Amino acid sequence: MTVTTVPKLKASLSEFLGRVKAGEEVLVTERGRVIARLSPPVASPALPESLREMEREGLVKLGTGRLPKDFWRMPRPKDPNGLVMKALLEERADPLSG
Structure with a gap:
């Protein structure tokens, strides 16, 4: 764990963010207090195994991010x-399906 002050964090933000990306925790102090x-x-949370299985079988395609802004105005499939x-x-x- 790294400890730094506000001025040092401001001066080297990219360096500290790199440490965080690498899995390290950084504590920021001001006048000696965290x-x-x-x-x-x-x-x-992990995806349910049933969903992963459906993806492997090609039954579903898991999302990768946000929907486009115009998603709800896009034409629907025929x-x-x-x-x-x-x-x-x-x-x-079917009472057993869900």
């Missing part, structure tokens, strides 16, 4: 035969 702690983000609605209704009718 006022902040810089630490790497906590890992997000489903002229109503297969998506049929699958949804079948799934809802």
Whole structure:
């Protein structure tokens, strides 16, 4: 763990952020008192194995970031035969599916 002062942090921010990226924790002091702690983000919870299996089988594609700003205004895919609605209704009718 590294301890630094506010002026040193301001002067060498990139260096300290590099340490944090590498997994180190940095304590920031002001007049001898700790006022902040810089630490790497906590890992997000693991995905359920069932979801990972669906990804391996090509049934789902896991997201990689934020949606585009115009996502909800984008044209929807065509489903002229109503297969998506049929699958949804079948799934809802099956008491064991969810």
